[in-house]
Amino acid sequence: MARTENEDREGRILDAAAQLIAHFGYDKTTVSDIAREAGISKGAVYLHFESKEALFEALLIREMMTYALNWLALLEKDEAGGTLGGMYKSMLYALSDNPFMAALFRQDRHILGNYVRKPDNFFKRFQEGQSSSTRFEFVHRMQAAGALRDDLDPQVITHIMNMLAYGLVSMDGVIPAEETPELDDLIEGIAVMMDRALMSPDPTKADIGKQIVREIVDEAYQRYEQLEKSEQEQTEQ
Amino acid sequence: MARTENEDREGRILDAAAQLIAHFGYDKTTVSDIAREAGISKGAVYLHFESKEALFEALLIREMMTYALNWLALLEKDEAGGTLGGMYKSMLYALSDNPFMAALFRQDRHILGNYVRKPDNFFKRFQEGQSSSTRFEFVHRMQAAGALRDDLDPQVITHIMNMLAYGLVSMDGVIPAEETPELDDLIEGIAVMMDRALMSPDPTKADIGKQIVREIVDEAYQRYEQLEKSEQEQTEQ
DNA sequence: TTTTGACCAATTTTGTTTTTCTGGTCAAAT
DNA sequence: ATTTGACCAGAAAAACAAAATTGGTCAAAA
Known part of the structure; x- marks a missing residue:
């Protein structure tokens, strides 16, 4: 759970989410969008965050x-x-x-x-x-x-x-x-x-x-x- | 156009409009509502104001x-x-x-x-x-x-x-x-x-x-x- | 003359159906 | 052991029609 690589990636996911949500808002930003922007698959996002809501909460x-x-x-x-x-x-x-x-x-x-x-x-x-x-x-x-x-x-x-x-x-x-x-x-x-x-x-x-x-x-x-x-x-x- | 009685009524119409629009907003306040609140008919409102828009402008x-x-x-x-x-x-x-x-x-x-x-x-x-x-x-x-x-x-x-x-x-x-x-x-x-x-x-x-x-x-x-x-x-x- | 309110065209709202999209999962691929 | 993306149920959006409402008018009433 605390691998360096993973934590880096968690950060990249949040970076991607930040950029997209700041621009398009929470509703119009999909988990797929975030995954694409972070350069990983959607499934991988869910390895780090329980839900879209939890992801956003972590971002906040x-x-x-x-x-x-x-x-x-x-x-x-x-x-x-x-x-x-x-x-x-x-x-x-x-x-x-x-x-x-x-x-x-x-x-x-x-x-x-x-x-x-x-x-x-x-x-x-x-x-x-x-x-x-x-x-x-x-x-x-x-x-x-x-x-x-x-x-x-x-x-x-x-x-x-x-x-x-x-x-x-x-x-x-x-x-x-x-x-x-x-x-x-x-x-x-x-x-x-x-x-x-x-x-x-x-x-x-x-x-x-x-x-x-x-x-x-x-x-x-x-x-x-x-x-x-x-x-x-x-x-x- | 400048009768005292009429100017009074113009004011009453604006009073009615003010009260209703402050509460329900411009869109949800109808001209009939304003007329009723002012105690006159809808037609009478249009003797004083060209349109709903003009009425609101006068109010502002x-x-x-x-x-x-x-x-x-x-x-x-x-x-x-x-x-x-x-x-x-x-x-x-x-x-x-x-x-x-x-x-x-x-x-x-x-x-x-x-x-x-x-x-x-x-x-x-x-x-x-x-x-x-x-x-x-x-x-x-x-x-x-x-x-x-x-x-x-x-x-x-x-x-x-x-x-x-x-x-x-x-x-x-x-x-x-x-x-x-x-x-x-x-x-x-x-x-x-x-x-x-x-x-x-x-x-x-x-x-x-x-x-x-x-x-x-x-x-x-x-x-x-x-x-x-x-x-x-x-x-x- | 002044005021009214029934009336109308046009817009807005509501209801319904169809289609698209999205959050989340998981068997298969890596 | 990780990662993927096809897949699904449910949600959201789009499309459409039907119903209700509204701004504005004007013949008739007062």
Whole structure:
């Protein structure tokens, strides 16, 4: 089950699925399509995944991991990554870079297709706040640590961040292209705005954010491992 | 054509249409439904409006006027309405208070229905930036007047404002209700944030925004009268 | 003069049948 | 021991016809 070759191939299948589903959506992408794109037969796909649904779920989990790691990497690279704006900036970059996290967040019917209706799926779990509460957690801890001004309700701040993230991935076609700024300029602008409006004036607290993000990503990772373990047990039954 | 009684009835027809279309959408609301709700016959509706499409267009224009006047009224009432945050706050209240402006902005297919596909319609004109460029114009003039810090690209600021407005009217169901703050708290928070991040430190400029909004709404009103005139000429031909 | 609502052509919806497609399996090939 | 792809049952889509609804009109009623 854990052969190197197989794991490589599992990755290739997910790559193929990612490319096709991002373009044609879950419904219009068939398992045969995925197999062809991955250069193997349909039967081989089912050696790695129980069902189309399970395949897609694995893809979403992989993309979520990629997203989180990408976020963290951008953050560590950023000198000023310890501020709220820095942390949020990295998140927005990571989010806009990942079609599936973006699709989940905007509840994209075209990409997620019938998957959203399946009982007890990843999408529903995602929606229950698993993800947005991460942002609340972050704001809350930042305030508790004195890095954020505490004269604004953390729930309000979190929701503003959600609104901006939602706008970033959902406004295609709403504003004419010539009025839409470059992604980079936009995200940098958002970060500057957040910092100016929300950071504590105390400069000694300017770096505390990084540690908090590390903690949160770490906790999320542990939750993920827990989940994977319990799913394995479920399968083995 | 300009009898008081008739104009009253025209308003009642639009009221009926507003109520029904806001709930069932353009496609599922029939002219008979509107007539019944307005307490008159179907034929009478056609004494006031050329077609269902024209009726809806008239409704949208009325709603846009209501929205603009509401915005202005909120603004004048607000002591601190001259700041960017104050102006934006009023706009967000007016927007979230008006189902049709909100529907236009979020491109709501359920409410707008087949109307969006009609050639040369209000929705398309609306989309071409007629509306969002108002916000750009405002930011631009605020900066020119020295009321706004000029170290942020006005296009970026405008787009952030568009994102927040979009999020406000489009995120129903995206974030669980228990994580969503009250509308008032949210809008006030946004206003505070915008002011802190973007207003010039110069306190003498803190009231200049009101005048600029007045100018812009005035110009928009003149554009509207122009439009109405040219449409009348078109009809008379 | 003003208003109505029966009426009509045209569209939309609904119901039904036929055809195609797709997720998943497994005996045979590698 | 792996991998394949023909195969199948069930789902989805397409095609078609029948029924219902709707935007719009206008002779008749008010």
